[in-house]
Amino acid sequence: MYSTENDYIILEDKTATGKKRDWKGKKRRANLMAEHYEALQSKTGVPYYGKKAEKLCSCAECLSFKRDPETGKLKLYQAQFCKVRLCPMCAWRRSLKIAYHNKLIVEEANRQYGCRWIFLTLTVRNVDGDGLKPMIADMMKGWNRLFGYKRVKEATLGYFRALEITKNNEENTYHPHFHVLLPVKRNYFGKNYIKQTEWTSLWKRAMKLDYTPIVDIRRVKGKAKVDAEQIEDEVREAMMEQKAVLEISKYPVKDTDVVRGNKVTEDNLNTVLYLDDALAARRLIGYGGILKEIHKELNLGDAEDGDLVKIEEEDDEVANGAFEVMAYWHPGIKNYIIK
Ligand SMILES: [Zn+2]
Structure with missing residues (x-):
């Protein structure tokens, strides 16, 4: 069941300079990469590709942030990243x-x-x-x-x-x-x-x-x-x-x-195939x-x-007194929502 329009808030995460962090865009690209791995699985019958597709699909499905009470800025403190070499989210x-x-x-x-x-x-x-x-x-x-x-x-x-x-x-x-x-x-x-x-x-x-x-x-x-x-x-x-x-x-x-x-194509499949093999391990x-x-x-x-959660070492002190903000990937609206 998906929430009605009034029941959710779209995640907005901005950097110190006010630039939007493109979580949505990266996740959409990660899902597109997953579709390519899925297609490679059906094409080759090799389970390895299917496993990678699954990993990519579950990459950063849920993001937990702490909101700094003073600045209002969000700081990621928990997430599961798939670490697939070609994952756009993980590469970012x-x-x-x-x-x-x-x-x-x-x-x-x-x-x-x-x-x-x-x-x-x-x-x-x-x-x-x-x-x-x-x-x-x-x-x-x-x-x-x-x-x-x-x-x-x-x-x-x-x-x-x-x-x-x-x-x-x-x-x-x-x-x-x-x-x-x-x-x-x-x-x-x-x-x-x-x-x-x-x-x-x-x-x-x-x-x-x-x-x-x-x-x-x-x-x-x-x-x-x-x-x-x-x-x-x-x-x-x-x-x-x-x-x-x-x-x-x-x-x-x-x-x-x-x-x-934005689509699975033969050319794209070839590129994924070669790069995946060349970059493995x-x-x-x-x-x-x-x-x-x-x-x-x-x-x-x-x-x-x-x-890949903690980027900067020093400022994880924000945690104390900060509010927790959870954002979930919503496959229907293709964006992160806050419940
Ligand atoms: Zn990933």
Whole structure:
């Protein structure tokens, strides 16, 4: 039995800056992903897909929030997330968590090491669906080789690495690539400097490629200028740095890239099939060097497979005296309602 229109309140959850949190949109996309897994189950007869569909369907069905009596803001404190790699709801939660972790890690690295930051994008040629899984395996090996090179080890202090896969729908190919955030010593731009052409040949060697891959390197703007507008510059640069860090913290696969449109299609089924297989049991993000140490020091949990309820560690004190708000997914009206 569904409530009549007057008996329910639609969930509204806003961020500190007043932006609506799109719970409804993510849940609808998760349900659409579930439909794809269901279709794969009927098509292949493999129960594995049916199980994933069930998990996706029950992802975040009920959300428990605490409402801060002072600000009126909601804070999620209980929910069940399915943790299926391709779940749009879970990917969103992961992105938030990764971004938050990276913000803390970058701040701490700046404090401890006063490091500089560079972004590196390592790519390979596009591959077809069958080539995706072996290519990702090769890239992980290539990555280890690259960061085992003395030249790279001496020039960098660590890394944050995220594997992203985009799809070229015209050619029906996949483009796996690494987004990398590298802390480097202050004097990196002197003798340790590795220019773009050298990064390219190092990556080519590490990947054992017979072609020259596209490698992009850019510096995250430092705080070089000292003048009357110094403070403003610092604020702006800190913001740019942060924006850049947030940009790289997105969880690797855009769900609108996986499932296009709002219906189950043959093309979408193929994409889900290949990506599901390629990403199964793979860690898509990784930390190394000082970033790994700081991640450990700050006692940050696993953003990929860990708890997806609590994003920010510090402000869970809200709980005391807060009102509980329960929101349930209503399959009929396709939205979260508060009873
Ligand atoms: Zn989920």
